[in-house]
Amino acid sequence: MPLDRTASFRNRREAGRALATELAPLAASRPVVLALPRGGVPIAFEVAKALHADMDLLFVRKIGLPGHEEYGFGAVVDGIDPQVVLDESTVQKFGIDAQTIRGIVKRQLSEIERQRRLYVENRQLAPVTDRVVIVVDDGIATGGTMQAALRAVRKNRPARLVLAVPVAPSDILAMLASECDQIVCLLQPHPFYAVGAYYRNFSQVEDTDVIRLVAQIHAAREPGQHLPDPKLPGAENHNEQEEQP
Template identity: 55%
Template sequence: MTSSQGYFNDRREAGRKLADALAVLALADPIILALPRGGVPVGYEVAKQLKAPLDILMVRKIGAPGHEEYGIGALVDGASPQVVIDEATARLVGATPEYIQGEVKRQLAEIERRRAAFGSGLAIPYAGRTVVVVDDGIATGGTVKAALKALRKSGAGRIVLAVPVAPRSALIDLEPWCDRIICLSSPEPFYAVGAHYADFGQTSDTEVVDLLAKAQESSEAGAK
């Protein structure tokens, strides 16, 4: 785990600083997976500097019956979508296998819709490869943990979690699920991710589409 105190002007600057920290690892043929939407500007800068392909990794919460805001698991997209279920919690709230199957189907449809909206219709296969998961920051770590668990199940070779800012408690909780964590700032006490950015405005769908297209063009040009 790498961490120090820091402050960022915006997500793009944070991405460039994160890329500098990742460059010294000399990762072999990495894939950058950004959590949309806020993780995409960060991931774009990382992918550009590391000359790596960029894709999005969407995590959809599977909620309890009648209480969708109460998560019992998550669906994580990719070349082979993975379902992560807290079995004890699912039993406690009465989520039957049939209910979970229906929710997975519904969330898969939503992921496909969002991928189409973002212009990213093909998830990059990453079995056996080094995967760098990027977000603009971590608060509790629940979404990121679901993503890391799913990547383990999917057969990713090496998993690196890279974020500009996160509380140390969340990083400790996530350590078992990845091979390396790069975090630029772990302030204590930790209040909110946005407090560490001068500009933390919402990332728009248009910006996500634009950055994914630019990353794809750069990756295709580099492959020629």
């Protein structure tokens, strides 16, 4: 899709459908779609539904600057060997010591564990080795979280690793190009403001939304079942009028 500096999506559901159209050629490979919770889940739901693909969650948390947690200088991905990626230039610039980083990582791993228990309980996550894997989020700003996510997936030796997002800055995509085999991004605005600036409805995705969407996608993989349209904040608009063409 050509670069558009002014376009925006009505909501995550519309963005997911648009992304699914671009990813349609991968359907024949029977990919697995991995969503970064929480915002990436409604996007991934639409992609998995359109591609008739498996969907699961990729648990990753931003490592935020102390006192300014919204400013990420790294990320951690859960696993037997948790993957931690840091922006060393930021660490040095702000003088963040190793003990502080360990404390932040520990807190974020605790949140990941909470999410894992809540979202998937004791279910085993979908295997990715030797499969085409599509990693999905609702957008990328600094790229640290996605970089950690891609590196963690790569360690499990997928056959092909695809990054798919509705919106991201072009320089960050260039930085991430070496971390995956293919990038699909619908909008690359310049200047880039924030992910939410390119959604007319960017309401928070709640834990209950994630649980319901994950349950729906897995129930639909049972023989004879079909996916209903989700009635969730972030997955579609809050009123029916906004959903009209």
